[in-house]
Amino acid sequence: MRNILDLPENYGKGAVRQDVTAGITVLVMLIPQSMAYAMLAGLPPVMGLYASIIPLIIYALFGTSRYLAVGPVAMASILVFSGVSQLAEPMSGGYIEMVILLTLMVGGIQLVLGLLNAGALMKFVSKNVIAGFTSAVAIIIGLSQIGNLLGVDVSGQNQAAGLIAELGSRIQETHLMTAGLGAAALLILITGKKIKTRLPVPLLVVTGGIVFVSMLRLDQTGMEIVGEVPAGLPGLELPVFTFSAFQQLLPTALTIAFISMMESLAITKSLAKENEPPIDVNKELRAIGLSNAIGSLFSAYPVTGSFSRSAVNAGAGAVSKLAMLITAAGVVVTILFMTELFYFLPQSILAAIIIASVAGLVNFSSLSEAWKVKREDAWVWLTAFTATLVIGIQWGLLIGVVISLCLLIHRIAHPHIVEVGWNPASKTYRDLERFPGGLVISPFVLLRIDGRIHFSNMQYVENILLEKIPHEDKKVMILDMGGVNDIDTSGIEVIERVFYRMKEKGSDVYFASLKGPVRDSLRHSRMTQLYPEYFTMRSMDQVVQDKKPDIDYMI
The missing domain is CATH 3.30.750.24 (STAS domain)
Structure with a gap:
């Protein structure tokens, strides 16, 4: 167990306390975020909690980073919605079945790449493509949640122009109480980030929203709430497989597999300490792949490392991967005994959490830096950004990668x-x-x-x-x-x-x-x-x- 959890040789009671503290600190972030990201993916909020148990345990056993906090993230969630919402109605049984199959496919792709030692393929996707793509996706995610923030029903759109047009045509349908609560929550979340408080602001916002709505029974005024969250752990169940669904989901699975791995690798490299061995890319591929593949058997949807939660995990003093097991155990306790508490949770609060989380992903400073250093790289950034906003998420990434590879070939050929x-x-x-x-x-x-x-x-x-x-x-x-x-x-x-x-x-x-x-x-x-x-x-x-x-x- 010492070797599996990467426990230091001098691991003692003090280190255990640090891991417990870090695990609980990440937990209070993970619970509201996971439910919000599940909603972003077009899934019931409880599936965000399901995705925060088995994948965390599997990564703790097989991963290489003691700081990486695996679980639902905004990027993978919007990619799930983007790919699967075209094939089935979000929240429906058929939609959930396809998402679980998609999770198995994502894990399978990552696992096979890791077993083939194909981690080097990640090097061929330019960081400018990822930066431009991520910035555009963050904007699309933010726009997609404005409807929930205002209490307006906005149909699934993956293009910025379509989202803006639909929001503009329905702005008069704004539910004022929902909009007021959502705006207040967003303001508190952003302020909490600005002042860098150690308080668990997202959890406090969720708690305050639940108390406020339940006391005033605002759900009876038309405010959308989460409603009943099923209690109990998910059972073992094989994903429903059809060759037709496999073909339809393959492009989305490939996109999520590559993007989520690049996110995880970027996080692990940025948080690695000087005295630690270098990251084994292929081992990371296998660990994340196993997390998704085995997680799909327990109703999880695609997961990867979270920038914000990983930074909090490291900052809270995590010493080993035991911290992640503490977090997973906390989610289990929540699902078994606390789901009733989320009944009155307003969806506008979850939307505010998503918007506040993705705001930091819009990174125009990377464009400015690329423009100063090499204009060609800046054009790659702009191409990926514009294509993603105008054409759509999956096509935007593909176009950005193709342009980046063409530029690489041109440089090699000249x-x-x-x-x-x-x-x-x-x-x-x-x-x-x-x-x-x-x-x-x-x-x-x-x-x-x-x-x-x-x-x-x-x-x-x-x-x-x-x-x-x-x-x-x-x-x-x-x-x-x-x-x-x-x-x-x-x-x-x-x-x-x-x-x-x-x-x-x-x-x-x-x-x-x-x-x-x-x-x-x-x-x-x-x-x-x-x-x-x-x-x-x-x-x-x-x-x-x-x-x-x-x-x-x-x-």
Whole structure:
């Protein structure tokens, strides 16, 4: 058990107290959030509690992070609603069956990826895609909950324009008491975040809302409340499987599997301490996958790590994953003995909790940073953001990923090749475009290649090098290959063609600063066997000095 829960060697009573404190602290956040997120997913609030038991226990047994607080989150919830609401009526029995099957599929995908050690695939989704996508989804989530906040019935929409239009057309239906209570709750929640109080503000808001509504019987005025919450633990039940439902749910399952894993990995990396071992991405995939797969057998819907609850868990002093078991035990007690207390909980309070939670996910500072550093990355951010708002959540993510991959391929296919000259100030060779005052040393053409040379960029590299071949005879070209870490057979063919083209003109071309792996690849080509002196590990300086020893440009 010590190894499973990642207990430190000196784990004692003091550490147990810290874990109990952290577990209870997370619990008071989790109960209202889980019910609110279940409502966001189009599910009965009690299913948020179901999703906060078995998945937490499974992650505590198999996960790697002692701080990650697994459970329902806003992002996965809106993705569930976005994908399944098109196939069945939210809150209906058929809808719930499809969501539970979706949970099994999400867990299965994550588990298979983890078993195949495919965690590296996560690296191919740009952080700018995720930042733009997350910001847009947060706005959509906020807009989708304004109806519940105001007491207005708004049908399921996954596009910002549709939500705004429908809210505008129904604003006159606002239930004033509901809107007033929801606005007050939202103000308290936001203020609590601003002043960073240690009080469990969401739980206090929920408690206050229940007392207020039950005392004044505001439910009789038309205010929507949660109503009866079934008591008792969920039983073991296999998800209802049909091949048709599997096909329809697969795109949503893939989206949730990848997004939720990226969220969890980002959290675990940000909370990891300096003296802890690095995160095992594939083990995390397997742990989250098992949490979802086994959770689906107990009526859970897709879960992942929560940014806010994980930060609270770490800040409250959690020492081990025992804290998560304490949280799960608290949810069990709540379901068994306290569900009657939630009968008068206003839905506008849950909407306020959701809006306050997702407000921090809108991150325009990441766009500003990307714009300053690299405009291409900023356009990727904007593309993912705009596509998600305008077209829809799943298409927005897909478009963002495709644009990001296209940009990556473009960068790989166009390595940086520049002409360099001697810069007296720094006493190094510098790009002549960036440092136009550099010395062009006759009779040399000096070039630097930054990037790998392989089949995907061979034509581009060849075209650039052939353009740089001097028109005058007897010129010498020197290529600084220090920035080339790898070369394949296609790249070697390019080198050969450029080499022999220079020979035809009666000129020479030298390849300087060759790194070991590149030199190893070139060693077996006929060209290097016939002309080994043209391929060297010596620097460009040394080659220039060797070919023109009387030069005094370095003085």
